[in-house]
Amino acid sequence: MNAIVWAVIKREYLQRVRSKWFVIATVAGPLLLIGLIAAPILMANRGEERERTLVVVDRTGVLFPGVQPRLVEAGYAVEASPGDDAELERLTDAVRGGSIGAFLELDEATLARGHFRMRSHEAPSPVRSVLVRQAVVQTALEVRLGGDTEDVQALLTGGTLQVDVLSEGAGGFEDATFVSAYLGAFLLYMSLLFYAVAVMRSVLEEKTSRIVEVILSSMRPYELMLGKILGVGAVGLTQFALWILSAGLIFAVGAPALLAARPDFMSPETLADVLPGAGYAALFAAYFLGGYFIYSGLYAAVGATCNSDEEAQQAQMPVVMLLVVPILFVTQVIQEPEATLSIALSFVPFFTPILMFARAVVGGASALEIAASMVLMAFTILAVAWVAGRIYKVGILMAGKRPTLPEILRWVRQA
Amino acid sequence: MSDFALRLSGVTKRFGSHTAVDHLDLEVPRGSIYGLLGPNGSGKTTSIRMIMGILLPDEGRVELFGSDPDETRRRRVGYLPEERGLYRKMKVLDLLAFMGEIRGVAPTEGRRRAGDWLDRLGLQDWIDRKVEDLSKGMQQKVQFVATVLHQPELLILDEPFSGLDPINQDVLEEIVREFHRKGTTILFSTHLMDQAERLCERVCLISRARKVLDGDLKGLKRAESRGVLAVGFEGSEGWLEGPEVMAREAVGGDYHLVLADGADPQAILRRAIAAEVTIRRFELVEPRLHEIFVHHAGEAAAGDGGMPRALDGTGGVG
Numbered sequence: 001m002n003a004i005v006w007a008v009i010k011r012e013y014l015q016r017v018r019s020k021w022f023v024i025a026t027v028a029g030p031l032l033l034i035g036l037i038a039a040p041i042l043m044a045n046r047g048e049e050r051e052r053t054l055v056v057v058d059r060t061g062v063l064f065p066g067v068q069p070r071l072v073e074a075g076y077a078v079e080a081s082p083g084d085d086a087e088l089e090r091l092t093d094a095v096r097g098g099s100i101g102a103f104l105e106l107d108e109a110t111l112a113r114g115h116f117r118m119r120s121h122e123a124p125s126p127v128r129s130v131l132v133r134q135a136v137v138q139t140a141l142e143v144r145l146g147g148d149t150e151d152v153q154a155l156l157t158g159g160t161l162q163v164d165v166l167s168e169g170a171g172g173f174e175d176a177t178f179v180s181a182y183l184g185a186f187l188l189y190m191s192l193l194f195y196a197v198a199v200m201r202s203v204l205e206e207k208t209s210r211i212v213e214v215i216l217s218s219m220r221p222y223e224l225m226l227g228k229i230l231g232v233g234a235v236g237l238t239q240f241a242l243w244i245l246s247a248g249l250i251f252a253v254g255a256p257a258l259l260a261a262r263p264d265f266m267s268p269e270t271l272a273d274v275l276p277g278a279g280y281a282a283l284f285a286a287y288f289l290g291g292y293f294i295y296s297g298l299y300a301a302v303g304a305t306c307n308s309d310e311e312a313q314q315a316q317m318p319v320v321m322l323l324v325v326p327i328l329f330v331t332q333v334i335q336e337p338e339a340t341l342s343i344a345l346s347f348v349p350f351f352t353p354i355l356m357f358a359r360a361v362v363g364g365a366s367a368l369e370i371a372a373s374m375v376l377m378a379f380t381i382l383a384v385a386w387v388a389g390r391i392y393k394v395g396i397l398m399a400g401k402r403p404t405l406p407e408i409l410r411w412v413r414q415a
Numbered sequence: 416m417s418d419f420a421l422r423l424s425g426v427t428k429r430f431g432s433h434t435a436v437d438h439l440d441l442e443v444p445r446g447s448i449y450g451l452l453g454p455n456g457s458g459k460t461t462s463i464r465m466i467m468g469i470l471l472p473d474e475g476r477v478e479l480f481g482s483d484p485d486e487t488r489r490r491r492v493g494y495l496p497e498e499r500g501l502y503r504k505m506k507v508l509d510l511l512a513f514m515g516e517i518r519g520v521a522p523t524e525g526r527r528r529a530g531d532w533l534d535r536l537g538l539q540d541w542i543d544r545k546v547e548d549l550s551k552g553m554q555q556k557v558q559f560v561a562t563v564l565h566q567p568e569l570l571i572l573d574e575p576f577s578g579l580d581p582i583n584q585d586v587l588e589e590i591v592r593e594f595h596r597k598g599t600t601i602l603f604s605t606h607l608m609d610q611a612e613r614l615c616e617r618v619c620l621i622s623r624a625r626k627v628l629d630g631d632l633k634g635l636k637r638a639e640s641r642g643v644l645a646v647g648f649e650g651s652e653g654w655l656e657g658p659e660v661m662a663r664e665a666v667g668g669d670y671h672l673v674l675a676d677g678a679d680p681q682a683i684l685r686r687a688i689a690a691e692v693t694i695r696r697f698e699l700v701e702p703r704l705h706e707i708f709v710h711h712a713g714e715a716a717a718g719d720g721g722m723p724r725a726l727d728g729t730g731g732v733g
Contacts, residue, residue: 007513007517014509209501209503210496210498210499211502213464214500214514214561216469217467217469217489217496218489397470
C-alpha cells in the first residue's frame with residue numbers, strides 16, 4: 001500500500017469515525033438492544049407485589065386444582081376463595097384498596113367456552129393476560145377432554161411434528177435459523193446500501209467542490225478511488241466490531257437479568273439458539289466485504305457521472321435495483337435453499353452476497369458452493385473495478401450534462 | 416538539468432470537434448515569473464490541466480523539469496486550480512495536513528508549516544474550525560496555503576487573484592513576489608492584463624486556442640511602441656473612427672488608440688483638425704498589455720471571450 005493511498009484511507013476513515021453520525025449510530029444500535037431486553041424486565045417488575053397475589057373464585061368446583069399449579073408456574077401466589085356474595089364484596093374492596101392484585105371468577109361459562117372475569121387493581125400487561133388466560137383455558141379443556149394430563153397437555157400446546165429428512169446433506173431447520181438468516185440478509189442489504197452510498201456521496205463531494213482537481217494533480221484516479229473505498233469499508237467494519245462487542249457485553253450482563261426476571265420469557269437454551277455464533281459472523285463479514293467491494297465500485301462510478309445529489313438520486317436507481325432484487329427473493333431462498341431457482345439466483349454475481357449468505361446460514365449451501373461463490377465474488381470485484389475505474393477516471397473531471405449510457409460505454413472502451 | 420522548469424511543444428487538445436488548445440509551444444525558464452494571458456475560454460485552463468497531467472494532450476509533449484510529468488515530478492509543483500475547492504467538513508489544520516501528506520510532507524511537519532502560514536495570513540484563530548465556517552476570502556487563503564505547503568519549485572496558479580478583494584489581492588501579490596525572489600518558478604494565468612503587467616517578466620498571450628505571441632514583457636512593449644497613440648482633446652469623438660484605428664479605449668480621461676499595422680498617425684491628426692476639436696495631447700506611447708493583445712489578436716478575439724477592458728481591474732469570476 002503506497003503512502004498516498006494510505007493518506008486517503010486515513011482521511012476517509014478518521015473524518016467518518018469522528019463524525020457525530022457515526023457516534024450516534026454506534027450508540028443507538030446497542031441502546032435498541034438494551035431496550036429490547038430491558039422492556040420485558042421492566043414490565044415484569046411493574047407493580048409486582050400486588051399483581052402477583054391472585055385470588056381464584058371457582059364456582060365450578062373442578063377448575064381450581066388444574067388452574068392453581070399453572071398460575072404458580074407463571075409466577076403468581078394463588079389463593080382459593082369460596083365465592084359467596086359477601087366474600088366477593090370483600091375481595092372487590094381488597095382489590096380496590098390494593099391489598100391483593102386481582103381475583104378471577106370462574107363459572108360454567110368458563111368451562112363451556114373459556115369466558116371468565118378478572119377484577120384487577122390495574123390493567124395487566126398483554127403478556128400477563130395471555131398467561132392467565134392460558135392457565136384457565138387449558139385447565140377447562142383438560143377437564144372437558146379428561147384423560148391423561150400429559151397427553152392432553154401435549155395436544156393443547158399444539159402437538160409436535162417430527163420431520164425426517166431423507167435426502168443427504170440437508171441439516172435441520174429451525175425457526176431461529178430462519179430468523180437469523182432473514183435478519184442477517186436484511187442487515188447485509190442495509191449496510192451494503194449504506195456504505196456504498198457513502199462512497200458515492202464522498203465521490204460526489206469531491207467532484208462538486210472541485211477539490212478533486214487538486215487531489216488528482218498529485219495522485220492517480222485509481223489511487224483516490226481505492227483509498228476512498230478502503231477507508232469507508234474500514235468504517236463499516238469498525239461499526240460492526242463495535243456492535244458485536246457491545247452486544248456481547250449487553251448479553252453477558254443483560255441476559256442473566258432477563259432470565260431471572262422472566263423465567264417464562266425465554267429459557268437459556270432457546271436464547272442460545274437465537275444468538276449468532278462465530279461461523280455466522282464470519283459468513284456475514286465475508287459476504288459484506290465481497291458485496292461492499294462490488295457495490296462501492298458501482299456507486300463510485302455513479303457518483304463520478306453526476307454533478308449533484310439530485311442527479312445521483314436518479315442515476316443510482318439501476319444499482320439500487322441490483323440490491324433490491326435479492327431482497328425480494330430472500331424469503332423464498334431461505335425457505336427452499338436447494339430449489340433450482342434459489343441456487344441459480346445465488347450465483348448471479350450481483351445477487352451472490354445476499355442470497356448465498358442466506359443459503360449458507362440455513363445450511364442450504366454446500367462448502368463447495370460457498371467456496372465457488374467466493375471465487376465468483378472475487379471475479380465480479382475485478383470486473384467492476386475495471387469498468388467502474390474507467391468510468392470514474394473520466395467522469396470525475398467532467399462537468400456539465402450528465403453523460404448518456406452510450407457515452408459512458410465509450411469512456412469504458414477508450415479510457 | 417534543464418534550463419526550463421516547464422516546456423510545452425506542439426501541445427494540442429480536442430474535445431470532440433472543438434479544439435481547446437492548438438499546437439501550443441511554451442517555455443518557462445527556471446526562476447521566472449510567467450503570465451499566461453487570454454480571455455476566458457481561450458484555452459488557459461485546459462493547457463494548465465495538461466501540464467498537471469489531469470488531462471492528456473492529444474498531440475505534443477509536456478515536460479516538467481526536463482522530462483515527463485509523472486507523479487513524483489508533479490509533487491514538486493504547487494497547483495492552484497481555477498475552480499477552488501476544499502473539503503468543507505474538515506478542520507482547516509487537518510485539511511492542510513492531508514494536502515501536504517498526499518504530496519509527500521509528513522503530517523506533523525505539514526501541521527507545523529500550515530500553522531506558520533495561517534499565522535502569517537491572520538487565520539491563526541481558525542485552525543480548528545471547519546472549512547465551511549470560513550468566509551470565501553479565508554477559504555481562498557487556505558487553498559493557497561494548501562498549494563505551497565510542500566514548498567514547490569514550480570507554482571502554477573490558475574486565475575489566482577479572482578474572487579479576492581483588493582487588499583487580499585495585494586497580500587497574495589506580495590507573497591507571489593516573495594516566492595519569485597526565493598527562486599521559485601511561477602506560471603500564472605489571468606485575464607486581468609493590469610495584474611500581469613505589474614507582476615510578470617514574461618508573458619504568453621493566447622486567443623482562441625492559439626498562441627498569439629510570447630516573450631519578455633519589456634521587449635514586447637519596446638517592439639510595439641509605435642502601435643499605440645494617446646490622444647487628449649475637447650470636442651466630439653466622431654473623428655476617432657477610421658481605418659487606421661483597430662480599437663480605442665478610455666484611459667484616464669484620454670483615449671488610447673490601437674493602430675493598425677502601417678497606419679499613419681498624420682491621417683488621424685488631419686481628421687481631428689477637420690472636426691475642429693481642441694487637441695491637448697497627441698503622442699505615441701508604450702502600449703499596455705491589453706493593447707498589444709488587441710493589436711495582435713484583434714478586437715473581436717478580445718471581445719468575444721469576455722476580455723475585460725484594461726481599466727476593469729475589479730476581477731471577474733474564476
